[in-house]
Amino acid sequence: MRKFLKSNFLFIFGPFIFLWSLRYLIPNYTIASKEPHWLYIPPKSCLGGCGTIEGLIPFVDWTNNLIQFLRRYEIFGLFTFRDFTRALANYVDVLLEFTEALLHKGFVGLGTGPLPWIIILTLAIILGLYLKGWRLAMLGGGCFLYLILFSKRGIWELSMKTLAAISVSAPLAALIGLMLGILAAKRKWFHDFLWPLLNILQSLPHFSYLILVVIFFGIGTKAGVIATIIFAFPPMARLTILGIKNISSEIKEAGVMAGCNKWQMLFKVEIPSARSPIMLGINQVIMQCLAMVVIAAFIGQPGLGHDLLVRLQGLRLGEAFEIGVAVVLIAITLDRYSQALAVKEPVRREGSIFQKYPFAISTLTAIVICTILVNIFPFFNEFPKDMTISASVYLDNAIKSFTRSLFVPLGIFRDWMLIYFLMPLKATFQSLPWTGVMLLVGAIGWKLGRWKICVTVMLFVFFIASSGYWVRAMITVYMVFASLLICSMIGIPLGIWASKKENRSKLVLNICDVFQTFPSFIYLLPAIMLFQISDVSAIFAIVIYSSIPMIRYTIFGLRSVPQHIIEAAITSGCTQRQLLWKVRMPLAFPEIILGANQTLMFSLFMVMIAGFIGTVDLSQEIFRALSFSDGGKGLIIGLCVAFIGLTADRLLVEWSKQMKLKLGFKN
């Protein structure tokens, strides 16, 4: 008993249990009452509709005042900050006009049309061959063939619009990320400033700064491009920093000893040596750009994303599915191409000019042949409409009959989930006093890292509580927690199963790879098909999306248990089961915790998108802020979401790190 009183358990949960039990002494603890006690719900919080809520500290008002200031105040009496940003947007527009003309509008001044499909297709195939080989070329070719063939409802044009936007946003984001990354790698003060900013930017939901983009940059394709750039540059900056910092000291010394000055060092030694991480950064940038395709449609960027959104809103699932496949194909193709670029090594070619530059020459030849073909046969210029196909009608019917036949069992499952799992969980989370949550989080932080972590996480929680959106935030936490539970129940067993054999884990990891490339909105499709509009469909979408890291990390953790330890266990006479539970699982546990952390981040991200199908948590408020163009509210709620994520991230990563230290693993 004495041992129990001194235990960690009591230290961490004691104050929390005390506060929770207070509910039986203090009246008005529930959110159902008009004025709940301040110990339970922070004062001035929104309880139902959050129209104009002040919050304990009026962050939203402050932010809105700042935004107003930036809109109105004229720097040097000449121009406002907004004039400046709008001018920037116009530069982006110039670039956009070029790529749009190239891909789908045609150059009006020159009297030429956009690039014919045959050229784009051929170039994609040659590029695939160049980067890796015929398999990659087939993927690229297959992707563009799909876009051409299934273009009955204009998928080709939409794809070209999307690609035009990406081919402006991706290079710009990569360039900005690269430059910031280099500066941060060189100057410590800038690194200290940039790194936490990147953390926040990467955990901020997209919708929250979409509003700011609208205010400062307007709407349409250019605004979409700018929102995409803001979203896509952080991983590039991060990977550039890591890449430059991880160059071996010998290589840098070799540069110094050769007599490089600062610029020679940067361009001839450091950037080329950090080539792989930088290229990986470009891959990340492209994937982030694709993830934004649908989200940018909210601020009026035309393209695949916009049409997907419209079809989803109209519940025209067959057509949505067809567009969804196009988005996924483009995503997978661009991902594989840029990954191949990242690992590509320079190849030695000697001999005649044809042997030296085979790809340059075949590209030129292909362009010449295609141009001739285009000029002779109009077929190659514009794929005839009557030859395109569409499967949307059949798909619609298939989906309808499928859901109809499963209507009863799925309905039962859904209601069962709601009544026996989700609703009780939601009620529990909503009855948690904010003071208690803050103490709990602080106590765990104290256990893990004393003052530093304790104070940081408590400040995060306090921010959420004082912003006025505590009740909504707890619903978000509940959704994330429920998804995390389900993801662990699916992901850990699947990971254990897959880790048993080499080929199994390869297969599962490959499937994970493919699923991870899907832009997040795609996951809403099956969710709506199966469960209509409810918490269950939101959680279903979240779970498919965010089980991926759980599976991946479990496999990685189990497979990276050192071979000699496993051999030692087997020679000690462990059965397979004992080997798993007594040796491999404990050693893989820190890695699984990291997986849980990633899963949490993924679900937080997906919860925000699931707001689109009507959950009542923070995401709903963000969507509301978006339609009222309330920049301050959007940003503050976004920060609430980011802080939920960062709190969990701090604690879980630290926990995993300390466990690894205890087990004697380096790093």
Add this chain to the structure above:
Amino acid sequence: MKNEIKISCKNIWKLYGENPQRFLKTKNNNPSTDDLKNNNYIPAVRDASIDVLTGEILVIMGLSGSGKSTLLRCMSKLIEPTNGQVFFEGNDLLKTSEKELIDIRRHKMGMVFQHFALLPHRNVLQNVAFPLEVQGQDISKREERAKEVIKLVGLEGREKYYPRELSGGQQQRVGLARSLAVEPDVWFLDEPFSALDPLIRKEMQNEFLRLQSMLKKTIVFITHDFDEAIRLADRIAIMYEGLIVQVGTAEELITKPATDYVAEFTKDIPRSKLLQASSIMNIKKIDNPEGTVKHNEKIEKIASKILKSEKEFTVLDEKDQAIGTISKKEIIKALFSEN
């Protein structure tokens, strides 16, 4: 020529810790081991003074963490010493400007690294030409020179290969070629052969000796392998915990070790590789010897023929004058006695 000083290090200190410069000053530039320990300073190099003579091969050796690499990097100012002076051809390196330093490195220094430090995105030719490219030489001139050096290290025909396509030994040949491309006066080699297999290592040592016999550079060579040091060095400096314990020829280190550490270090070295005929011979002269040996031949080479014979051999000096005799007895005594 031989005794001209090329690089001179005077009282070099390199400490890691908080504001080491101020700490050194408060301790009159001479803190004791306890001072350092109590104040949480990690000494990499302590009070090291050494001269590198023109045209010699100076080998600095010691175990890992003994400060030998740090000392080497202080000589080229890759690392700024906490205190002390480094003179390169009489100029204080620590006072030269960044621009002059770049100039010195571009024309007078070459360095070879333990893990080769080749730039992975450049082929052999471009790697070797890199220091020349940095100087701003035009492409035809620098590639011509690079081809010369590549030929010198025996990599002809591999100009277009990328580092990942070469074996470790070949990669280090590229490293050697790159460091020689600018025709440096001083050649720094930081454990250049430690990452190679023993057989390749031997081959590369021979290659190195061949190059040096042609080029006659001033060389500072770092190693932790005493065998290697003996094979290559004119003089050896032994470092221990940041201190230079002894400097001398290999024979001096073995016959007159300055400290127990040096004695311990050199204990297992086969004497046959080091001692030469003149240092173990008998000074009496005889009339009808079995044969003759040169005064500077190592025991290793002559032992077998002397041991096979019951008679004595005459030792000859440079001018082929007899200076003493040597027999089975001397050889056995030299090889198996404790000092």
